[in-house]
Amino acid sequence: GAVVSQHPSRVICKSGTSVKIECRSLDFQATTMFWYRQFPKQSLMLMATSNEGSKATYEQGVEKDKFLINHASLTLSTLTVTSAHPEDSSFYICSAINRDRMSYEQYFGPGTRLTVT
Amino acid sequence: RKEVEQDPGPFNVPEGATVAFNCTYSNSASQSFFWYRQDCRKEPKLLMSVYSSGNEDGRFTAQLNRASQYISLLIRDSKLSDSATYLCVVNMQNSGYALNFGKGTSLLVTP
Numbered sequence: 001g002a003v004v005s006q007h008p009s010r011v012i013c014k015s016g017t018s019v020k021i022e023c024r025s026l027d028f029q030a031t032t033m034f035w036y037r038q039f040p041k042q043s044l045m046l047m048a049t050s051n052e053g054s055k056a057t058y059e060q061g062v063e064k065d066k067f068l069i070n071h072a073s074l075t076l077s078t079l080t081v082t083s084a085h086p087e088d089s090s091f092y093i094c095s096a097i098n099r100d101r102m103s104y105e106q107y108f109g110p111g112t113r114l115t116v117t
Numbered sequence: 118r119k120e121v122e123q124d125p126g127p128f129n130v131p132e133g134a135t136v137a138f139n140c141t142y143s144n145s146a147s148q149s150f151f152w153y154r155q156d157c158r159k160e161p162k163l164l165m166s167v168y169s170s171g172n173e174d175g176r177f178t179a180q181l182n183r184a185s186q187y188i189s190l191l192i193r194d195s196k197l198s199d200s201a202t203y204l205c206v207v208n209m210q211n212s213g214y215a216l217n218f219g220k221g222t223s224l225l226v227t228p
Binding site for chain 2: 030034036042043045095097105106110113
């Protein structure tokens with residue numbers, strides 16, 4: 001199998017605080033993980049590509065100082081939303097590629113629903 | 118122009134009906150194509166990859182037309198459990214393995 005977990009599944013925080021979201025590949029090694037964001041009735045939008053041991057690559061319009069990504073091991077990537085604001089409220093989903101398979105298939109985590117009050 | 122475009126629907130069909138979804142993509146250099154299914158407030162799940170020769174998986178048939186940059190998904194004998202949003206997904210050529218998602222087409226299968 002190829003299981004990806006995310007923690008927490010749901011978080012509510014106050015404006016101005018920081019929130020860390022973890023993404024783990026449970027039964028495979030993931031050299032590359034992706035972070036997406038989805039607003040209601042919108043498509044998933046890629047925020048950044050996270051490669052183990054190197055800096056993340058951010059998509060245009062995504063502030064790297066606000067959305068801190070760390071991919072310290074082959075099974076864990078973290079996304080920290082710093083100084084969160086209500087407009088950051090969204091569904092954040094990570095995905096991972098299995099390094100043993102030469103394909104574009106991504107395995108998605110269950111998502112984290114962030115609400116900033 | 119959006120990179121991946123889909124008719125958002127909703128498509129309301131009775132059980133047993135056949136329904137088809139279409140998708141167009143703008144980047145002619147795209148190499149990999151998928152249909153994902155997303156249930157309300159859940160993560161997307163891979164339904165099937167789409168191959169140049171067309172492929173079938175049970176009641177689901179996917180077609181790719183590279184010349185027209187067009188992808189389709191046909192669902193036969195619709196079940197209530199097929200109700201979901203179907204996402205057309207294309208790899209982002211300049212971003213390695215990253216994927217570009219359409220907004221999705223909503224399907225509701227009714228009794």
